[in-house]
Amino acid sequence: MLLVKVGTPQACPGEFELLFKWKKSKKPTVEDIIEKVKDLRDLINMSGRLNPSELRDTLRMIADTVSTLSEVERDRLARQIDELFDEKISIRKGWREENVRKIRGLLKEISMVPNKQDPIVKTKMLRAEKLDMQIRMDDATIEAMLQIKETIVDTIRRGMEPFEAWAAVTRITSVLTDYAEELSAMQEEYEATIGEVSTDVTSLMQTYGITTAEKVSEAGEGRLKELIEKYGSSETEHEHSAEET
Amino acid sequence: MSKNNAEIINIANQIDNIYEKLRSRVMDWWWLDQGDAPLISVTLVKIEGKNIKVERSPKVSLLVALRTIRDSLRKISNLKSNDRLSIIHEITKDFLNIYESTMRIMDANDFIKKLEEITSTANRVLGNEAKTIQTDTYNLIMKIKDIFLTNPKEWDRKREVLQAEINSIRKKIEKLRSKVVSAEAVEKKVREEEGELLEEEA
Numbered sequence: 001m002l003l004v005k006v007g008t009p010q011a012c013p014g015e016f017e018l019l020f021k022w023k024k025s026k027k028p029t030v031e032d033i034i035e036k037v038k039d040l041r042d043l044i045n046m047s048g049r050l051n052p053s054e055l056r057d058t059l060r061m062i063a064d065t066v067s068t069l070s071e072v073e074r075d076r077l078a079r080q081i082d083e084l085f086d087e088k089i090s091i092r093k094g095w096r097e098e099n100v101r102k103i104r105g106l107l108k109e110i111s112m113v114p115n116k117q118d119p120i121v122k123t124k125m126l127r128a129e130k131l132d133m134q135i136r137m138d139d140a141t142i143e144a145m146l147q148i149k150e151t152i153v154d155t156i157r158r159g160m161e162p163f164e165a166w167a168a169v170t171r172i173t174s175v176l177t178d179y180a181e182e183l184s185a186m187q188e189e190y191e192a193t194i195g196e197v198s199t200d201v202t203s204l205m206q207t208y209g210i211t212t213a214e215k216v217s218e219a220g221e222g223r224l225k226e227l228i229e230k231y232g233s234s235e236t237e238h239e240h241s242a243e244e245t
Numbered sequence: 246m247s248k249n250n251a252e253i254i255n256i257a258n259q260i261d262n263i264y265e266k267l268r269s270r271v272m273d274w275w276w277l278d279q280g281d282a283p284l285i286s287v288t289l290v291k292i293e294g295k296n297i298k299v300e301r302s303p304k305v306s307l308l309v310a311l312r313t314i315r316d317s318l319r320k321i322s323n324l325k326s327n328d329r330l331s332i333i334h335e336i337t338k339d340f341l342n343i344y345e346s347t348m349r350i351m352d353a354n355d356f357i358k359k360l361e362e363i364t365s366t367a368n369r370v371l372g373n374e375a376k377t378i379q380t381d382t383y384n385l386i387m388k389i390k391d392i393f394l395t396n397p398k399e400w401d402r403k404r405e406v407l408q409a410e411i412n413s414i415r416k417k418i419e420k421l422r423s424k425v426v427s428a429e430a431v432e433k434k435v436r437e438e439e440g441e442l443l444e445e446e447a
Contacts (some may be wrong), residue, residue, distance in 0.1 A: 098272070105275035112364060112386065114379040 028065050030077055036061065037081055037152060041145065045088045048141055055148070062155050078156045085149035089142055096138040103131040103231050110224055128227055250322045253329075257318040264311045267347065271308065274350060276357050276386050277393060281306050284393055285342055288335040290317040297328055299335065307350075310343050346393075349400040353389050356404075359411055360386055367418055374421045381414050 028036075036058045043051065066074055106128045113121055271280025283304035291298040302313060314336055321329050360382040367378035389407065392399050 101272040102279060105272060105279050108361070109275045112361070112379075112383055114376060114383050 028061050030065070030069075030073070033058075033062055033065055033077065034080060034084070038084060040148070041085055041088055044141060044144055044148065045092065048137060059152070059155055062152060066156050074156055078153045081152055081156065082149065085145055089145050089149075092138055092142050092145070096135060096142070099131050099135050099138065100231060103128055103135065103227070106131065107224070107228050107231060111228065125224060129223070132227060132230075249326065253318050253322040257315045257322075260311055260315040260318070264308065264315070267311065268308060270347075270351075271306075274354060276354075276390055277350065280308055282390070282394060284397055285310055285339075285346055287313050287339040287342075288317060288332065289313065290320050290332055292320055292324075297324065297332075299332060307343055307347060310339065314339055314343075346397045349397050350393065352404070353393065353400060356389060356407060356411065357386060360414075363411070363414055363418065367421075371418065371421050371425055374425060378414060378418055378421070381417070385410055385414070 040055060040058060043054075066077070069077070106124055110121055110124050110128065115121075268280075271277075274280050277284075283306055285307070286301050286304050287310045289298075289300050289302045291300070302310075305313065317332070317336055321332050324332075364375075364379055364382045367375040367382075371378065385407065392403055
């Protein structure tokens with residue numbers, strides 16, 4: 001007969017485990033790595049932000065885990081990670097391309113308006129500036145995803161030291177964060193100015209006449225030129241073709 | 246799923262393909278808010294239990310119209326064939342309307358490209374005089390936009406008149422150009438004469 005004393009670990013093992021938090025240290029698996037990398041990718045892709053400590057931990061975890069894998073297993077994992085990023089990068093590139101086409105159309109429209117003092121030009125300029133920021137943000141996100149993908153794949157394939165990988169990642173993180181901050185600041189500014197435009201239009205005629213509008217258009221035209229040089233519009237296209245012929 | 250249901254779903258999926266193709270096209274229509282301008286109304290299908298409501302939507306863009314048609318087709322795929330038939334008849338008319346509007350817009354877009362070229366030429370050759378041409382072309386573009394915003398079918402009737410207006414702008418450029426050239430020649434002659442006088446005085 002087996003005698004078990006009441007209140008001992010043998011009598012109620014679950015209770016004791018809960019009480020003393022006896023945990024077996026679980027070694028991360030390949031699936032854990034994939035899930036972690038997916039989370040990282042989505043964080044960059046969705047919010048344009050990156051948690052540096054999480055990235056550092058992930059790289060360390062990957063380096064530790066892949067050391068026990070065979071060459072074939074490493075290669076398979078690297079390819080999986082590669083596909084994970086490529087999927088999102090190509091979607092982001094599509095959005096970028098769409099935004100570039102939108103800004104080109106907008107710049108074409110602005111350049112066709114004869115009266116640059118028209119308040120609608122200012123609203124369109126602000127939209128163009130917002131799109132410009134969005135395109136830059138897309139560029140930064142694509143670049144960051146590419147760099148992080150390379151770093152993780154390198155860590156898996158060649159066993160890059162986490163410290164070495166971290167140095168590369170820090171540079172991207174700062175660039176990405178700067179863009180994200182600039183974009184949100186720009187958005188606030190844009191919304192504030194849009195509000196101002198609608199009230200300004202009525203008061204402009206009564207109080208300031210045309211002088212304020214002139215100043216606005218002068219400032220706007222300089223920026224318009226810059227944006228047209230950057231993204232092009234029908235006019236510049238025509239000029240280029242005329243020069244070529 | 247019956248064969249008819251599957252066919253309707255298949256048509257809805259094909260509309261998705263057309264939607265994607267049109268989406269890449271509309272980006273070039275800057276004068277129509279890059280395809281966001283409300284142009285046509287379509288059939289809206291609402292199914293609440295056994296009640297089927299069919300009504301007209303307010304004016305929407307071509308892309309929204311296509312999406313609405315696709316959604317309506319998916320909704321009616323499970324209805325009885327009698328109910329379905331009358332709705333499909335309406336949807337077919339909408340689809341034809343979208344197709345015709347797209348064709349007209351593409352035709353109008355060629356006009357817009359001509360006007361863009363005219364503006365660019367005027368800016369190159371006329372200098373300060375280009376402003377009047379730019380105003381004329383812009384007004385014409387707005388006129389074309391208005392046609393589509395009010396009734397796209399009017400385009401067929403008005404396109405000849407608009408073509409004539411484009412030709413008259415071209416003639417105006419020629420006139421202004423000859424004026425600019427002759428003014429430049431006079432200025433050059435005056436400068437030369439002034440130069441000669443100065444030489445004689447010296």
